[in-house]
Amino acid sequence: MPESQTMANSHELLELYKVSKSFGPVQSLADVDLTIPLAKVTALVGDNGAGKSSLVKCIAGIHSADSGEIVFEGKHIKLKSPRDAADLGIETVYQDLALCDNLDIVQNMFLGRERTRKGLLDEDSMEQSAKETLASLSVTTVRSIRQPVASLSGGQRQAVAVAKAVMWNAKLVIMDEPTAALGVAQTRMVLDLVRRLAERGLGVLIISHNMNDVFEVADRIAVLRLGRMVAQEDVKAFDRQIIVDLMTTGSSTRTAAKANSHGIESKEN
Amino acid sequence: MAPNMQPYESALDTNENQPKDDIVAKVAEDDALPAAAGANYVEVNTLSEYISSSISKVKNGDSGILPVLVGLIIIAIIFQSLNSNFLSAGNLVNLLSQGAVYIMLALGEIYALLLGEIDLSIGYVAGVAGIITAQLASAQHNWPWWAAIIVALLVAGAIGAIQGTIITRVGLPSFVVTLAGLLGWQGVMLLILGNGGTLPISSNVLNDLANASITPTAGWIVIIALVAVYAAITLAREFRQRKNSLHHTPASLVYFKIAGAAIAGVVLVLISNANRGVLVPIEGLPWVVLIVIAFVAAWSLLLGRTKYGRYVYAVGGNGEAARRGGVNLAVIKTIAFALASFTAGAAGILYASRLRSVSTSLDGGTLVLYAVAAAVIGGTSLFGGKGKPIHAVLGGIVIAGIDNGMGLLGISAALRLIVTGLVLLAAVVIDALARRGKTTR
Numbered sequence: 280m281p282e283s284q285t286m287a288n289s290h291e292l293l294e295l296y297k298v299s300k301s302f303g304p305v306q307s308l309a310d311v312d313l314t315i316p317l318a319k320v321t322a323l324v325g326d327n328g329a330g331k332s333s334l335v336k337c338i339a340g341i342h343s344a345d346s347g348e349i350v351f352e353g354k355h356i357k358l359k360s361p362r363d364a365a366d367l368g369i370e371t372v373y374q375d376l377a378l379c380d381n382l383d384i385v386q387n388m389f390l391g392r393e394r395t396r397k398g399l400l401d402e403d404s405m406e407q408s409a410k411e412t413l414a415s416l417s418v419t420t421v422r423s424i425r426q427p428v429a430s431l432s433g434g435q436r437q438a439v440a441v442a443k444a445v446m447w448n449a450k451l452v453i454m455d456e457p458t459a460a461l462g463v464a465q466t467r468m469v470l471d472l473v474r475r476l477a478e479r480g481l482g483v484l485i486i487s488h489n490m491n492d493v494f495e496v497a498d499r500i501a502v503l504r505l506g507r508m509v510a511q512e513d514v515k516a517f518d519r520q521i522i523v524d525l526m527t528t529g530s531s532t533r534t535a536a537k538a539n540s541h542g543i544e545s546k547e548n
Numbered sequence: 549m550a551p552n553m554q555p556y557e558s559a560l561d562t563n564e565n566q567p568k569d570d571i572v573a574k575v576a577e578d579d580a581l582p583a584a585a586g587a588n589y590v591e592v593n594t595l596s597e598y599i600s601s602s603i604s605k606v607k608n609g610d611s612g613i614l615p616v617l618v619g620l621i622i623i624a625i626i627f628q629s630l631n632s633n634f635l636s637a638g639n640l641v642n643l644l645s646q647g648a649v650y651i652m653l654a655l656g657e658i659y660a661l662l663l664g665e666i667d668l669s670i671g672y673v674a675g676v677a678g679i680i681t682a683q684l685a686s687a688q689h690n691w692p693w694w695a696a697i698i699v700a701l702l703v704a705g706a707i708g709a710i711q712g713t714i715i716t717r718v719g720l721p722s723f724v725v726t727l728a729g730l731l732g733w734q735g736v737m738l739l740i741l742g743n744g745g746t747l748p749i750s751s752n753v754l755n756d757l758a759n760a761s762i763t764p765t766a767g768w769i770v771i772i773a774l775v776a777v778y779a780a781i782t783l784a785r786e787f788r789q790r791k792n793s794l795h796h797t798p799a800s801l802v803y804f805k806i807a808g809a810a811i812a813g814v815v816l817v818l819i820s821n822a823n824r825g826v827l828v829p830i831e832g833l834p835w836v837v838l839i840v841i842a843f844v845a846a847w848s849l850l851l852g853r854t855k856y857g858r859y860v861y862a863v864g865g866n867g868e869a870a871r872r873g874g875v876n877l878a879v880i881k882t883i884a885f886a887l888a889s890f891t892a893g894a895a896g897i898l899y900a901s902r903l904r905s906v907s908t909s910l911d912g913g914t915l916v917l918y919a920v921a922a923a924v925i926g927g928t929s930l931f932g933g934k935g936k937p938i939h940a941v942l943g944g945i946v947i948a949g950i951d952n953g954m955g956l957l958g959i960s961a962a963l964r965l966i967v968t969g970l971v972l973l974a975a976v977v978i979d980a981l982a983r984r985g986k987t988t989r
Binding site: 398 | 788789792794795849853854855858861862864865866868869870872873874875933934
């Protein structure tokens with residue numbers, strides 16, 4: 280198993296050491312190490328059943344790991360509920376986005392954390408903040424911030440879900456298959472948004488099946504196979520064939536040199 | 549090229565015109581017609597833009613109150629042409645106090661409908677509240693009228709809270725639990741009243757709730773004050789939003805709404821201040837209208853401007869999203885069922901007051917179905933997340949109008965039920981067609 284490679288100029292946001300998780304007799308995760316640096320997009324790839332979702336749920340506080348350690352910003356933490364994760368600044372954008380179609384963009388972004396004044400909702404201040412957050416993410420395609428989410432396109436919904444996560448001072452944003460249901464133009468918009476999150480200094484963990492998206496947006500790639508981390512490296516160490524080899528067999532005899540001119544060797548076992 | 553998931557991804561991209569699920573369908577729609585989906589939500593600056601955007605909203609299934617207003621006008625024209633007494637002052641006031649019970653029950657039912665649930669019990673919960681009020685205020689117990697009302701409303705709310713707790717904690721469908729309530733509370737009513745029994749109300753104040761009016765001068769003062777408060781709140785909000793360059797409704801529309809409220813208020817007072825007595829002069833705004841206005845205002849405030857109201861809409865729209873946002877679904881739902889029964893309790897007191905008695909002739913089954921019909925005709929969705937208290941008012945007036953108009957024409961109860969059923973069907977069909985138009989456009 281490769282040692283996580285620390286970039287000299289980046290700070291580690293989240294580190295997992297030997298995290299294991301079993302559901303009854305099924306071992307979903309076995310001694311998984313994972314490093315998520317600040318200001319970088321880490322892509323988590325793996326075949327169906329590789330343990331991607333279990334790993335994400337351990338980080339999001341939905342499951343608690345059976346063993347292993349989680350270090351967030353240099354501190355050992357225990358995550359017992361999604362609330363714990365949210366309090367630390369870990370926000371997850373699920374595949375189903377968890378938006379209420381009948382509420383407008385502002386109402387969705389503040390759902391569960393509404394601001395009030397004298398017991399009544401402070402719509403003006405919420406709208407102002409939502410507007411600022413969307414503008415800071417350069418989400419300009421929505422016509423009106425007061426339109427119901429039902430009237431938005433898939434990409435716009437994704438943008439709203441991301442903006443909702445970012446608005447709560449997230450330090451780590453986890454995205455589960457953000458482009459799975461989107462067309463070409465919409466995918467473009469969401470990938471740009473993911474890059475902007477990293478540029479803002481946030482750590483981003485993105486799960487994707489789509490290799491085009493992964494190579495386009497990720498700085499680092501982590502490959503899971505049957506609950507084990509078989510590789511995690513800078514994106515330059517991989518090409519598509521290597522990823523597919525790693526996902527299916529756990530090793531690859533290829534080196535990325537054949538695929539790209541940077542010539543950095545992959546260190547998979 | 550990576551061989552793994554590419555075929556699947558590209559299949560999704562090319563098959564967008566054959567929607568596999570809702571999200572994909574919406575994406576396809578937007579990609580094909582970039583201007584269409586959001587077009588209704590362009591920032592509107594003038595009244596004419598607002599009207600055209602409202603019309604396109606109706607076409608897209610986001611109907612609001614426009615169809616029911618049109619329906620009301622049609623009903624008025626038909627019945628007035630058949631019987632010139634329909635729009636007379638006396639009949640209109642009568643219609644309002646008849647409709648008050650439907651409106652109040654629909655106001656309660658909206659809490660259940662907004663959650664995507666239903667409450668079938670509120671008709672007989674209303675009956676139970678009426679009995680408690682009549683019983684406590686009777687010569688036998690001799691409670692003051694206000695204490696009787698408070699106890700009756702609290703008992704009604706508690707009934708709703710118990711039913712809501714069973715629904716949320718045991719995880720049963722609201723349909724079944726409140727159906728049990730419908731049967732059970734009818735039984736309790738029969739038990740107290742005895743077979744064919746009647747419980748008269750002796751308190752004058754209680755009888756006056758649905759039968760007496762305030763003086764004509766007081767009517768003017770109250771309505772002018774209400775319109776002034778409404779205008780002040782609306783203008784202040786519009787001014788604040790404009791100042792902070794937030795999303796706001798066009799100024800001309802704000803004036804239009806205020807003018808509409810003022811005209812409605814003036815007409816209401818003029819109608820009710822006309823002498824409608826036959827033997828002795830009767831005039832003035834009925835108390836029951838003010839009670840309904842108070843409930844509509846309070847519930848509009850609760851649903852539209854508080855955290856609790858926001859969560860009711862969120863739970864009805866997407867319960868899972870609300871839960872992940874930290875909303876306690878069980879608490880929100882239980883309170884909603886309690887509020888539904890509480891409001892129904894008020895409806896039951898008004899019903900008893902109107903008849904000056906409670907008897908076994910109170911048909912809670914029909915009442916609750918009229919309440920659901922009124923809410924849906926008014927524009928509330930049966931599927932949760934969409935609806936406002938004002939919908940209950942408009943729908944309740946439609947139901948009472950049909951009932952009243954056909955009664956004036958001497959049409960049998962059988963035909964009245966058939967027509968009411970057809971109107972409900974028409975309202976739901978229009979809603980469903982508009983919805984379908986939205987998704988397959």
